[in-house]
Amino acid sequence: MDNIKRFEVGKVYATCHICNSDCILSVKVLKRTAATVTVEILRGVINGERIKTCRINPKEAARFGEEVVRPWGAYSMAPTISADRAA
Numbered sequence: 001m002d003n004i005k006r007f008e009v010g011k012v013y014a015t016c017h018i019c020n021s022d023c024i025l026s027v028k029v030l031k032r033t034a035a036t037v038t039v040e041i042l043r044g045v046i047n048g049e050r051i052k053t054c055r056i057n058p059k060e061a062a063r064f065g066e067e068v069v070r071p072w073g074a075y076s077m078a079p080t081i082s083a084d085r086a087a
Helices: 060-062
Strands: 012-017 018-034 038-043 051-055
Touching: none
Parallel strands: none
Antiparallel strands: 012 018, 018 038, 038 051
8 A cells, every 4th residue: 555646735636527628627735634635626616615625535545546535526427636636
């Protein structure tokens, strides 16, 4: 589990929306623990929420080799932010 890519405090990570590749969503990591990441949503704010604490799923991290969070929710087409997508 030591070779898993992890989120770093202060870095910005980005992804695109699954339905529209022109819709770029980005977050900045404000703080983290072993189990959570607190992010500021820079692009793609939903319902006025700009700061969210997201749980890191250790099974997904082991499966993909990187930490993954879902600041916009866990529905079927929800955008995900992964630790290898630093902007």
